[in-house]
Amino acid sequence: MLLALWPCLAVAEDKIEFQRSVLPILSSYCFPCHGPDAGKRKAKLRLDQRESAVGKARSGRRAIVPGDSLASELVRRITAEDEDDRMPPADQPLVMSPAQVSTLKKWIEQGGEYRKHWSFEPPKKAPLPALENSRRVVNDIDRFVFARLEYEGLMPAPEASRESLVRSVSFDLTGLPPTLEEVDAFLSDKSPKAYARMVDRFLGKPAYGEHLARHWLDLARYADTNGYQYDTERQQWVWRDWVIDAYNTNKSFDQFTIEQLAGDLLPDATDQQELATGFNRNHGITIEGGIIDEEYRTEYVMDRVVTTSEVWLGMTLACARCHDHKFDDLSQKEFYQVYAFFNQVPERGANGFSPKKRLASPLGAARQLELTLQLNRLKDELSKPMGIEGKLERWAKGLAGAPGGGWEVLTPREMKASGGSTLKRLKDNSVLAGGADPRKNVYDISTRTEATGITAVRLEALTHASLPGGGPGRHSNSNFVLSEFELTVISEKKPGHKEVVQFVRARADYSQAGYEVANAIDRTVAGNNGWAVDGPTRKKPATAIFVPVRPFGFKGGSRLSFRLRHEASFANHGIGRPRLSVSTDSPDLLQLKGVPADIRKIAAKATGSR
Structure with missing residues (x-):
């Protein structure tokens, strides 16, 4: 852009450019008192408008006399020795530098021309610069590049391989x-x-649209989450696919613009034209409690005004939200005139996800064809004889010979929860919580094992279709807070012998910031302490391993009484579907998942005995 707008250096070298050199000085030093803000304007002088700047004041003087800096009141004031006459006033923190004063003088001597922002000026073809050496010129762009190199006294680099x-x-x-x-x-x-x-x-290549679309997505403030406190996941990727497809199909920029700003208003609008208007729904959306609904609905509209002006007008229209623009020729009234175009959507500020529509990705057909071909290829492979018996034996032999016994999934025998909740054992020995969901909840789960020398306990917080949002917790946002994880071991042969297990270490495949898994074994529930897993944004299972201070387990069998305490002040934050396991392997070698112990025992048996 700079090269294309740059005129012949020999002619333009000493020309003062208003937008680049003069306007920043006037804006910083003069406009606060002699600019667009009528409330702060002094002496009815506007230096942001040439008509006022060159016109006669009540004193008969002119701030700017084109071609004569000595007769210009502006120059007299910025060079005055008397503090009462000097501008900016002595009590202001800004002081013009000699270089800035010289720039204003030279600009006035050259005629004191004002120019609009370059984006409001019709483009003019710059004359081609003359070159001393034009042997390597292939096109006109080369002329500007080589002219600048000659001006800087530089030699062009050799042509690339x-x-x-x-x-x-x-x-x-x-x-x-x-x-x-x-x-x-x-x-x-x-x-x-x-x-x-x-x-x-x-x-x-498809990668062309994917690469170029990134820049547009940044301008359009695209994100895969909603922002604000919970930053929950959003399903906006289908609009991202529309942008990628627009690049790959070389959609004309006028249609690219119309469809994103008002595709739903076109006559007989297609689903894809409606999808394009997702540009206007890329703003943040809050689900926080206690907000003023209308305040945030208004913020969403403001966001559209500001983004549209920055992307398509290249202007900071946001400045005119609170006052007339200090730099560009925009009034506060004009800001709200544009605001009115976007202030017609029947949406809410809190949970403002409607109106919404489920639409197909424009990339879906090609992807579906690709997957169909891949599926057919895999089906062909599956139809061929595989000889699975030999592979199964090799797998079983390796599993049986692996060190350690793996995880023993415990079978819940007795279960109860406080506050009217129900606990139900499922086929996989997990426990599904249901019924009432009190503010605080304690699960007591009893099981047994023959194992001795137990070195670790595993707690899986699994998901289930009946849980809110399909996540691992019972809260409406899918989260849980496990305040404390406790275990008491009782000998089945000698019930009077029991041990309260002290856990010293814990690790998990995921912990929410500030709610690390170690909080569940620190023997305190103060300050909403506990283990949480970002349920609002992460709808996945979570697994933790707890390591005791020493191995435990009685000969002849042990009854394990687990207590899961959910006692944070956040209401209804219980685990939705826990499952418990133990292991006698070294805790440093244990994996969070791993093959269950009973599968290992089966693998160790002879083929005919399994």
Whole structure:
């Protein structure tokens, strides 16, 4: 852009450019008192408008006399020795530098021309600069590049090798390095159109749209989560696919614009044109409690106004939200005129996910074809004889010979919960919580084992379709807070012998920041202490391992009484589906998952005895 707008250096070298050199000075030092803000304007002088700046004041003087800096009141004031006359006033923190004063003087001597922002000026074709050496010029852009190099006294770098060229084009158009086949294809193509063909090949790749769309997604404030406190997941990726498809199908920019801003208002709008308007739903959405609904609905509208102005107008319209713009020619009234266009959506501020519509991805058909072909290929492979018996024996032998006994999944025998909750044992020996969901809840689960020398206990917080949001917790946001995890071991042969297990270490496959799994064994519930797993954004199971201070378990069998305490002040934060296991393996070698102990025992048996 700079090269394209840059006129011949020999002619333009000393010309003062208003937008680049003068406007920033006037905006910083003069506009606070002589700018667009009518409430703070002094002496009815506006230096942001040329008509006022060159016009006669009540004193008969002119702030700017084009072509005559000595007669200009502006110059007299910014160079005055008397503090009562000098501008900016002495009590202001900003002081113009000699260089800035010189710039204003030279600008006035050159006629004191005002210019609108370049984006409001019709583009003009710059004259081609003359070159001392034009041997390497291939197109007009080269002339501007080589002219600047000559001006700086620099020599152009040698022409890139064909290997470097194909690599640069690949990164520019797809964001990925070229494959060896793509490099070889370009190197072997000796025709004059080799470069154009190579570019077309990269433009035809799906990665082209994926790479270029990233920049538009950033401008459109795209995200896969809703922001604010909980930052919950959102299903907006289908609009992202629309943008990728628009690049890959070379949609014209006018249609690209119309469909995103008002695709749903087009006559007989298609699903894909409605999908395009997802641009306007990329703003953050809050699900926090206690907010003022209308306040956040208004914020969503403001977000659309600001984003649209920045993306398509290239202007910071947000400044005019509270006052007339201090820099651009925009009034506060005009901001709210634009606001009115977007203030017609029947949406809410809290949980503002409606209106919504489920639409197909424009990339779905191609992906479906790809998966169908892959599925057919796999079906063909599955139809061939495999000889599974030998592979099964090798797997069983390796499993039986592996060190350690693995995890023994415990069978719950007695279960109860406080506050009217129900606990139900499922076929996989997990425990599903249901019924009432009190603010605080304690689960007591009894089981037994023949194992001795137990070195670790595993707690799995599993998901279930009956749980809110399909996550592992009972709260409406799918989270849980396990305040404390406790275990008492009782001898089955001698019931009077029992031991309260002290856990010293814990690890998990996931812990929420500030709610690490170690909090569940620190013997305190103060300060909402406990283990949590980001239920609002992570709808997945979570697994923890607890290591005792020493191995436990009585000969002749042990009854294990587990207590899961959910006592944080956050209401209804119980685990929805716990499952318990024990192991006698070294805790440092144990995996969070691993093969169950009973499967290992079966694998150790002879083939005919399984």
